[in-house]
Each structure stands twice: as structure tokens, then as C-alpha cells.
Amino acid sequence: MSLLDELGALCEVREPWPGDLVDGLRPQVVARPASTAETSEVMRFCHERGLAVTVRGGGTKQTWGMPPARLDVIVETLRMDQVVEHAHGDLIATVGTGLRLADLDRVLRENGQQLIIDDLVGGSTIGGAVATNQSGPRRMAVGAARDLLIGVTVVRADGTVAKSGGKVVKNVAGYDLCKLLTGSFGTLGVLTEVTFRLHPVTAASQWVSVDVDPGELAGPVERVLHSQLVPTALEVDHAGGTGPVRVAALFTGTEEGVASRVTAAKELLGAGAGETDATWTGRFPWLGDDEPSTDVAALKLTCQLSSVPALVQETARRGVAVRGSAGAGVLYAAAPMTDLADTVAGLRGWCLRHGGSLVVLDAPGTDKTTLDVWGSDSVGGLEIMRRVKHEFDPTGVLSVGRFVGGI
Amino acid sequence: MSQPQGDTAGTAADVLEDLRGHLPEECLITDPTRLAAYDCDGLAAYRVQPALVVLTDTPEYVRRAVQACAAHRVPFVARGSGTGLSGGALPHADGVLLVTSRLRTLHEISAADQRAVVDPGVINLQVSKAANPEGYYFAPDPSSQQICSIGGNVAENSGGAHCLKYGFTANHVLALDVVTPEGEEVTLGTRAPDAPGYDLVGAFVGSEGTLGVATGVTVRLVRLPQEVRTILAGFEDTDQAGAATSAIIASGIVPAAIEIMDALAIEAAEAAVSCGYPEGAGAVLVVELDGPAQEVAHEFDAVEQICHTEGCFELRVATDAADRAAIWKGRKSAFAAVGRISPDYIVQDGVVPRTALPQVLRRMTEISAEKGVRVANVFHAGDGNLHPLVLFDGSVEGETERAEEVSGAILDLCLEHGGSITGEHGVGADKAKHMPKMFTADDLDTQQMVRCAFDPDGIANPGKVYPTPRLCGERPGRHTGPHPLQAQGLAEIF
Ligand SMILES: Cc1cc2nc3c(=O)[nH]c(=O)nc-3n(C[C@H](O)[C@H](O)[C@H](O)COP(=O)(O)OP(=O)(O)OC[C@H]3O[C@@H](n4cnc5c(N)ncnc54)[C@H](O)[C@@H]3O)c2cc1C
Ligand SMILES: Cc1cc2nc3c(=O)[nH]c(=O)nc-3n(C[C@H](O)[C@H](O)[C@H](O)COP(=O)(O)OP(=O)(O)OC[C@H]3O[C@@H](n4cnc5c(N)ncnc54)[C@H](O)[C@@H]3O)c2cc1C
Numbered sequence: 001m002s003l004l005d006e007l008g009a010l011c012e013v014r015e016p017w018p019g020d021l022v023d024g025l026r027p028q029v030v031a032r033p034a035s036t037a038e039t040s041e042v043m044r045f046c047h048e049r050g051l052a053v054t055v056r057g058g059g060t061k062q063t064w065g066m067p068p069a070r071l072d073v074i075v076e077t078l079r080m081d082q083v084v085e086h087a088h089g090d091l092i093a094t095v096g097t098g099l100r101l102a103d104l105d106r107v108l109r110e111n112g113q114q115l116i117i118d119d120l121v122g123g124s125t126i127g128g129a130v131a132t133n134q135s136g137p138r139r140m141a142v143g144a145a146r147d148l149l150i151g152v153t154v155v156r157a158d159g160t161v162a163k164s165g166g167k168v169v170k171n172v173a174g175y176d177l178c179k180l181l182t183g184s185f186g187t188l189g190v191l192t193e194v195t196f197r198l199h200p201v202t203a204a205s206q207w208v209s210v211d212v213d214p215g216e217l218a219g220p221v222e223r224v225l226h227s228q229l230v231p232t233a234l235e236v237d238h239a240g241g242t243g244p245v246r247v248a249a250l251f252t253g254t255e256e257g258v259a260s261r262v263t264a265a266k267e268l269l270g271a272g273a274g275e276t277d278a279t280w281t282g283r284f285p286w287l288g289d290d291e292p293s294t295d296v297a298a299l300k301l302t303c304q305l306s307s308v309p310a311l312v313q314e315t316a317r318r319g320v321a322v323r324g325s326a327g328a329g330v331l332y333a334a335a336p337m338t339d340l341a342d343t344v345a346g347l348r349g350w351c352l353r354h355g356g357s358l359v360v361l362d363a364p365g366t367d368k369t370t371l372d373v374w375g376s377d378s379v380g381g382l383e384i385m386r387r388v389k390h391e392f393d394p395t396g397v398l399s400v401g402r403f404v405g406g407i
Numbered sequence: 408m409s410q411p412q413g414d415t416a417g418t419a420a421d422v423l424e425d426l427r428g429h430l431p432e433e434c435l436i437t438d439p440t441r442l443a444a445y446d447c448d449g450l451a452a453y454r455v456q457p458a459l460v461v462l463t464d465t466p467e468y469v470r471r472a473v474q475a476c477a478a479h480r481v482p483f484v485a486r487g488s489g490t491g492l493s494g495g496a497l498p499h500a501d502g503v504l505l506v507t508s509r510l511r512t513l514h515e516i517s518a519a520d521q522r523a524v525v526d527p528g529v530i531n532l533q534v535s536k537a538a539n540p541e542g543y544y545f546a547p548d549p550s551s552q553q554i555c556s557i558g559g560n561v562a563e564n565s566g567g568a569h570c571l572k573y574g575f576t577a578n579h580v581l582a583l584d585v586v587t588p589e590g591e592e593v594t595l596g597t598r599a600p601d602a603p604g605y606d607l608v609g610a611f612v613g614s615e616g617t618l619g620v621a622t623g624v625t626v627r628l629v630r631l632p633q634e635v636r637t638i639l640a641g642f643e644d645t646d647q648a649g650a651a652t653s654a655i656i657a658s659g660i661v662p663a664a665i666e667i668m669d670a671l672a673i674e675a676a677e678a679a680v681s682c683g684y685p686e687g688a689g690a691v692l693v694v695e696l697d698g699p700a701q702e703v704a705h706e707f708d709a710v711e712q713i714c715h716t717e718g719c720f721e722l723r724v725a726t727d728a729a730d731r732a733a734i735w736k737g738r739k740s741a742f743a744a745v746g747r748i749s750p751d752y753i754v755q756d757g758v759v760p761r762t763a764l765p766q767v768l769r770r771m772t773e774i775s776a777e778k779g780v781r782v783a784n785v786f787h788a789g790d791g792n793l794h795p796l797v798l799f800d801g802s803v804e805g806e807t808e809r810a811e812e813v814s815g816a817i818l819d820l821c822l823e824h825g826g827s828i829t830g831e832h833g834v835g836a837d838k839a840k841h842m843p844k845m846f847t848a849d850d851l852d853t854q855q856m857v858r859c860a861f862d863p864d865g866i867a868n869p870g871k872v873y874p875t876p877r878l879c880g881e882r883p884g885r886h887t888g889p890h891p892l893q894a895q896g897l898a899e900i901f
Binding site: 146 | 517518519520522566575594605606608631633656657659701705758762792827850853
């Protein structure tokens with residue numbers, strides 16, 4: 001029996017299409033389990049045969065991270081797309097991880113609620129968003145996926161099904177695997193079901209923005225950051241090279257409250273500040289109008305809050321476009337491919353000296369093994385991370401080699 | 408340092424021998440009368456005298472002590488202020504108790520970066536006190552905040568009345584210096600969020616001292632709100648107060664805090680601190696709103712309206728710090744206050760979905776009546792976290808057992824409604840036996856893989872949290888041959 005037939009006895013399967021290649025690697029089969037139970041059977045089977053598995057949700061960014069060391073089976077989560085429960089009185093929702101963020105949003109809005117994870121690429125699944133700890137502008141107010149996830153069902157490499165957390169917002173029973181699994185890039189298990197805490201949709205929402213010279217960025221940023229206006233987001237954007245920096249602050253709340261906070265914010269931002277829709281805040285800086293550009297590398301940079309204005313100057317000087325949260329200290333950048341290694345080394349050193357880090361998310365057309373994409377040498381606790389991986393996936397079948405330090 | 412003899416574990420005496428000469432004598436306690444002071448934490452029902460207490464004045468002492476424990480495979484337990492309510496800091500009879508409460512330096516308060524860097528022994532409230540002049544504070548506010556340590560908060564993932572809006576300790580810790588159970592110093596996380604790699608900070612927070620000892624903590628500071636309004640509303644019963652809570656949440660408001668006290672809890676608080684709550688109230692609701700002035704004003708109108716609709720007969724508002732303190736006084740003293748109306752009591756800590764509160768409270772009243780055991784209720788209504796105080800008199804034959812039965816039945820009730828056996832006090836020694844009711848054997852086994860990664864020999868606070876320890880797999884570092892992937896020529900970077 002072929003692998004396709006054998007796996008086909010466990011769940012829906014298909015032959016891979018050209019679009020299924022992961023960083024050039026072609027899987028033998030795409031398995032499409034419809035439930036946690038089916039996912040468990042698929043994983044058990046793959047584990048017994050030593051078949052290498054990579055998990056895929058929407059597949060919007062499978063080229064990010066290191067290429068997997070080997071690949072036999074893609075486990076695609078898209079059929080696990082049910083809203084298991086939306087308990088609006090409790091402000092929680094339990095959903096299958098194959099559900100798209102945008103589809104969940106539609107369901108939640110019917111009851112005036114939302115999951116505050118910004119969908120920056122479009123088409124992301126819940127599983128992909130959690131596995132990558134996806135975040136956008138509004139993380140300033142509510143934190144990232146790690147802070148919103150309260151319960152998880154995971155299928156381990158050997159098919160064992162395990163839960164952590166639950167469906168109540170307050171819970172300290174046992175270790176919090178929710179946080180460990182968030183941002184683990186599918187290297188520890190297949191997330192099949194998750195429970196989130198939700199937020200009410202507010203009556204009003206308004207961006208205010210101003211353009212300033214990079215050298216003058218600190219003033220408006222700090223005045224808003226340290227005000228008592230409680231912005232939901234505080235974003236900066238610079239195209240690299242010369243030219244002004246855009247600063248934008250988002251206010252959400254009641255009609256009257258937002259109106260008065262917007263007026264106050266305009267004053268803090270300075271001359272020229274005005275209301276805007278700031279659509280740019282909802283896109284990564286390397287995304288063109290529809291397609292990601294292939295002539296830039298995608299970077300994620302973090303630093304302490306007081307250093308954000310200086311970081312923008314630093315990236316500008318290097319001709320790197322940067323955009324992200326001055327309220328959280330998490331920014332994204334599009335770096336030219338020429339001299340990429342130098343740019344990465346220079347900016348990484350800078351970020352490390354200012355309390356943060358640098359990760360190369362994507363570098364189209366480059367052999368990523370020549371770049372230390374995760375900056376593994378400066379990751380604290382790497383040895384413990386290796387052991388965590390070894391405990392969860394002792395024979396190394398899940399997305400091997402994709403993560404920090406070759407995990 | 409002396410080496411362990413073959414595979415057999417050593418004793419605390421071996422650890423003491425290793426430490427003598429490296430740590431001042433006054434930091435090594437072996438005198439039984441002095442050891443007795445450390446035999447329990449805030450859950451005094453469990454008592455065990457440790458073999459050795461080490462007072463750690465510097466992170467270096469912590470590292471040395473843990474290394475000595477690791478070398479002899481002697482269990483150790485970290486202890487902050489000892490206010491834990493689940494026996495987390497309960498010592499091990501043959502082990503070492505590492506007291507971190509003398510590590511009290513506030514290294515940095517940075518308003519510019521919205522961060523504080525502190526030693527683990529620093530008292531929770533001290534962080535806010537130091538940050539207040541800069542317009543900032545540390546949001547997690549357990550009722551014990553005047554005495555509990557940040558290290559204990561980290562280990563328990565402590566919450567407080569205000570975590571409804573601002574989150575728990577886990578949402579506020581960015582980086583940790585940790586001495587691992589093998590005696591190595593590592594820094595997990597960074598000052599900025601999203602450090603690359605697995606979120607080991609997230610795993611460590613709430614691990615109750617079983618993954619190592621925190622020796623340095625970097626936390627987020629939050630801007631003080633422009634306006635705070637505290638509302639005290641008197642209702643006839645908890646059903647009404649609960650309905651008001653649900654209506655407030657349903658209206659889209661996220662208050663900083665929503666707390667309920669029932670008649671018995673009010674009686675106790677009045678006896679203890681004369682808080683002057685509305686006369687004849689069968690329940691009081693405390694709602695705190697904070698944020699930009701305009702938003703608070705709007706929310707206040709809505710809350711006032713809802714309270715009246717749901718049957719509130721008296722509503723008071725505090726707008727200044729003194730009035731606010733007066734309202735909170737009754738709530739914050741509630742635990743200690745029940746001592747005034749009962750010789751003994753058990754503080755229970757369970758969670759239910761908020762919408763299940765009315766049903767759960769009614770059932771609790773029935774259980775209490777059936778068993779003839781009084782239960783006073785104080786709870787964080789906003790997030791469904793119940794703190795029933797089960798009252799009894801230990802000197803009366805059979806009362807202790809009945810109280811324990813009621814306390815256990817309350818946990819079962821929480822689980823029946825899809826809740827949790829602990830919302831903030833932790834599992835510790837007390838609730839490890841209840842974990843299998845909430846999780847399957849596979850769930851528990853999977854969670855403990857994290858422990859194996861940090862503590863393969865199982866010497867960090869053994870016996871806590873999990874009822875049966877996991878047999879840890881072989882450590883990758885201890886492989887005798889090459890890694891399987893290396894052998895297959897598929898990877899070299901291990
Ligand atoms: C290396 C990398 C870093 C990224 N960092 C960020 C970031 O910091 N901020 C941000 O906003 N966006 C980030 N993204 C973008 C993110 O991938 C997309 O926004 C989106 O989350 C992808 O959703 P998807 O459904 O298309 O997932 P996919 O592209 O299909 O998968 C993305 C990753 O998640 C894993 N994964 C997907 N579903 C599951 C599941 N159910 N269980 C376990 N693992 C799963 C995959 O194996 C893969 O590693 C990153 C992407 C990658 C790959
Ligand atoms: C009156 C009263 C009210 C309370 N109210 C609340 C409340 O509102 N919310 C709440 O969440 N809790 C509350 N608590 C419980 C308790 O105060 C918290 O759990 C607190 O965080 C414990 O801190 P501690 O320093 O006393 O820790 P300890 O009791 O000394 O230790 C608690 C646990 O932490 C571990 N630990 C301590 N220090 C370290 C370290 N440096 N590294 C690693 N592990 C360490 C210990 O091993 C133990 O498992 C209350 C307690 C009392 C007595």
C-alpha cells in the first residue's frame with residue numbers, strides 16, 4: 001500500500017500540489033484531519049514510521065523560519081474550523097485551529113465581541129497565529145496571542161492528546177503550556193483546539209497621526225506613551241533613507257471618550273496632527289499592494305521602549321523600512337537583499353544592546369543557512385529549549401530544524 | 408565540593424558541609440527551634456520542619472546552595488515571604504529550604520521603558536510605591552501585597568482584584584534570572600517582549616518553585632489611570648449582585664475590578680474593621696472603574712443604572728483615595744476577619760465561568776445547609792474566582808472533617824461547571840490530589856515534560872503540583888552516541 005492509501009485510511013488526504021512545497025521541499029502527502037482524534041491517528045502513524053511532519057494552517061508564510069530539515073507529510077488544519085463554543089457572557093471562545101481569524105471575527109461580532117489579534121497577512125488561521133505568536137498594533141493594549149490564550153488541546157509528536165489551561169480566564173492549575181506552545185512554530189505538537197479570552201467591540205475607534213522628522217520622533221512618541229489617554233496602539237512607520245516618520249495613535253472606547261482623547265492626542269503629537277484611517281498600520285512593511293515583495297528580507301526587531309525612536313533612526317540610516325509598535329517595542333522591517341548579512345549583524349547587535357532581539361523572518365532567494373535567522377547565540381535558556389523539544393518530540397519528527405538553535 | 412557517591416542521593420548534611428566556608432554561618436540554620444519558624448507557609452494546616460534553612464543574601468548564595476543540592480541530589484524548596492495558601496513553600500523534611508526574602512534590592516524603576524528590575528524578595532507593594540512618583544505602578548495586586556514577595560508572585564502567577572482588566576503576574580513578567588535545578592544561571596526572556604525561542608518565562612511563571620529559583624525579575628509597569636471611581640452597591644442577596652455583574656460585563660464595560668461579598672463575609676468584616684457597609688445588605692458589590700476621565704464618567708453612569716435596575720438599595724461612590732480605601736478596607740480584610748466569627752476556617756479558591764455563578768452559589772448554599780457548615784463568600788466576581796471561607800471549630804469532634812468535605816465538594820462543583828480547582832492560590836501540596844479530576848493522565852504527563860526539561864532529577868520542590876512525578880526521559884546532553892538526526896546525516900546543528 002502506498003503512503004497515500006495508508007494515511008487515507010486515517011483521514012482525508014491528497015497528493016501534494018506545487019503550492020505545497022515548503023521552502024523547496026516536496027512532501028509525499030498532504031493529510032487533512034478533521035478532528036483532534038484524526039490528527040492523533042495521523043501523528044501516531046507518522047511517528048511509528050519516522051515520517052517527518054510539518055503543520056500548516058493557511059500556509060500564508062510557510063517560507064518563514066528555517067526550512068525543515070526533512071519533510072514527508074504536511075498536516076493541514078483547515079478542516080478543523082469549527083467554533084466549538086462562543087460563551088459571550090463569559091467573554092471566551094473555543095475554536096478549531098484551522099478556522100481563519102477573519103471568519104472567527106465575523107462570528108464574534110454578531111455578539112459584539114472580538115479576539116484582539118491583528119490579521120496582518122490576511123488568511124491566517126488561528127493555529128498559525130498562535131504558533132507564530134502573531135501580533136499587530138493592538139498588542140499594546142491587550143498583549144499578544146500568548147496573553148489571550150487560556151486553554152489548548154495539542155497532539156504531540158507521538159499522537160498523545162493533551163490539554164492545558166481550560167475555559168475560565170483565571171486558572172493556575174498546572175504548568176501553562178498555552179504560553180510554551182504559543183510561538184513554538186509547530187515544533188512541539190499540532191494545536192487542534194484553543195480557547196481565548198475575548199474583548200467587547202467598542203462603540204468608537206479613531207486613529208490620529210502626524211509626520212515628523214526622524215530626529216524629532218522621541219517627543220511625540222513619549223508624550224503619547226506616558227500620557228493617561230490609554231492608546232490602544234502607538235505605531236511608527238518609516239520608509240528608510242531620508243523622509244519623515246509617520247506616527248499614529250489609536251483610541252477606542254465610547255463616542256464622547258474617544259472624541260476628547262483624540263483632541264488631547266492631537267495636541268501631544270504636535271503641529272499637523274490629524275484624524276486618519278492609518279490603513280498602513282494593518283500591513284507588514286514588506287507587503288506591496290497585494291503581493292509580498294521578493295527583493296527585501298522580512299525582519300522582526302524588538303527593543304526597550306525608550307530606544308524605539310533611536311531604532312527608527314538606525315534603520316533609516318541603513319536604508320531599511322521599518323514599521324511597528326512604539327507602544328510595545330515590537331517592530332517589523334523590510335531590508336534590502338544587498339549586504340543583508342551585514343545589515344542583520346549590525347541591527348541585531350544594536351537591538352541586543354537595547355534590551356531586544358532581531359529575527360530574520362523571511363529572506364527570499366537566500367540560502368537561510370548562511371544567516372543566523374533566529375540569532376540563536378544570544379538566546380537565553382537555549383539548552384533548556386532543546387530539552388523541551390526532546391521531551392515533546394524525542395525522535396524528531398515535527399518541523400525539525402525550523403526553530404532556534406536548530407530545534 | 409564533595410561528589411555524590413555513585414547513584415545514591417546524599418543528605419542535607421552533605422549540602423551543609425559543602426556550603427560551610429562559602430556562606431556566612433548566620434545564613435545556615437540548623438538549630439531546631441529556629442527551623443521551626445519555617446515549618447509552614449500561609450497554609451498552616453501542613454507543617455514539616457526542613458533539615459536545613461539557607462538564607463540567601465545574594466544570587467550567588469542561591470547558585471551555590473542549589474549546586475550543592477544538585478550535587479547530592481537533595482531536594483530544595485524556595486521560599487519568599489511564606490504567605491502562599493496552598494503549601495507551595497512547605498519544606499521537605501530531608502531537604503533544604505532556600506529563603507529568598509533577604510534579596511530585596513530594587514535595581515531599577517524605569518518609567519521611560521515601563522519596566523522595573525527587582526530582586527525576588529522585594530515586596531509586591533514596594534514596586535508600586537517606588538514607581539508611583541514617576542506615575543507608574545505594578546498592576547498585579549494580591550490582597551497580601553503588603554507582605555508577599557515578587558518571587559512568590561512569579562511562582563504562583565498571582566492575581567488580585569484588578570487582574571480582571573490588567574491581567575495576572577504572567578502578563579507582566581518579561582525576563583527572569585533563574586538558577587536552574589542543576590545550579591546553572593540562565594536569563595530567560597528579554598526586556599522587550601517576544602524573545603526568540605520557546606516562551607520559557609511563560610512556562611516558569613506559575614510553576615510554583617518546581618522549575619528553579621528566580622533570582623532577578625523584570626516586570627512591566629503600568630501608567631497610573633487619570634481617574635478612578637469605586638462604587639459600593641448594597642443588594643438584598645448575591646443573586647442580585649451576580650445579575651448586576653453579568654449585566655455590567657454584557658454592556659461591554661471591563662471594570663478594573665468587580666468583587667462580591669455575601670452577608671456572612673460582611674458580618675465578619677464589620678466585626679473586624681467596622682467598614683460601615685450598607686445596613687442590612689445581603690450582598691455588596693464593589694466595582695472599580697479606571698482610565699481616561701471621560702470614559703470613566705460614561706461607564707459610571709452605565710454601572711449606576713445597571714445596579715439600580717438589578718435591585719441595588721444603596722449606592723456609594725468614592726472618588727478620592729481615602730474614600731476608596733474605606734470601601735476596599737472591608738473587602739481586603741475579609742480573610743483575616745472571618746477569624747472574628749469562627750475559630751477556624753479554610754480559604755478555598757476555585758473558578759467557575761462567570762455565567763455559572765448564580766447556580767454555583769445556590770448549590771453552595773444547599774451543601775452548606777446539608778452539612779451544617781457555614782460558608783462565607785468573598786469573590787472576584789468579574790472573573791468567576793470564588794473564595795469561599797469554610798467556617799468550623801477544630802475543637803469540636805468531627806467539625807474539621809465536615810469542613811474539609813464541604814471544601815472539597817465546592818471544588819467538585821467548580822469542575823462540574825467547567826471551571827478550575829485554583830484561580831490564584833496555586834496547587835502546591837494541598838491540591839495535587841485534585842489535579843487528576845481536572846486533567847487526564849496524558850495531560851499531566853505532558854505538562855510534566857516541562858519539569859523534566861528544567862529538572863531532570865526532580866529535586867526542585869518535589870511532591871508539589873503533580874500527584875505522581877514523571878519518570879524523565881534521557882537528557883539530550885547525556886546521549887552517549889550522536890543524535891539520531893545527526894547519525895542520519897540530516898542535521899548537524901545540535
Ligand atoms: C517564522 C515565522 C515568524 C513569524 N513571526 C510573526 C510575528 O512575529 N508576528 C506576526 O504577526 N506574524 C508572524 N508570522 C506570520 C504568521 O505566520 C502569519 O501571520 C500567520 O500566523 C500564518 O498563519 P497561517 O495559518 O497561514 O499559518 P502557516 O503559514 O500555515 O503556518 C505558520 C507556522 O505555524 C505553524 N502552525 C500552523 N498551524 C499550526 C497548528 N495548528 N499547530 C501547530 N503549528 C502550527 C506552521 O508549522 C508554521 O511554522 C510569522 C511566520 C513565520 C513562519
Ligand atoms: C491574607 C492573604 C491574602 C492573599 N491574597 C491573595 C490574592 O489576592 N491573590 C493571590 O494570587 N494570592 C493571594 N495570597 C497568596 C500569596 O500571598 C501569594 O501566592 C504570593 O504570591 C506568595 O508570595 P510569597 O512571597 O509569600 O511566596 P511563598 O509563600 O514564600 O512561596 C510561594 C511559592 O513560590 C515559590 N517561590 C517563592 N520564591 C521563589 C523564587 N524566588 N523562585 C522560585 N520559586 C519561589 C515557593 O517555592 C512556593 O511554591 C494571599 C495570601 C494571604 C496570606
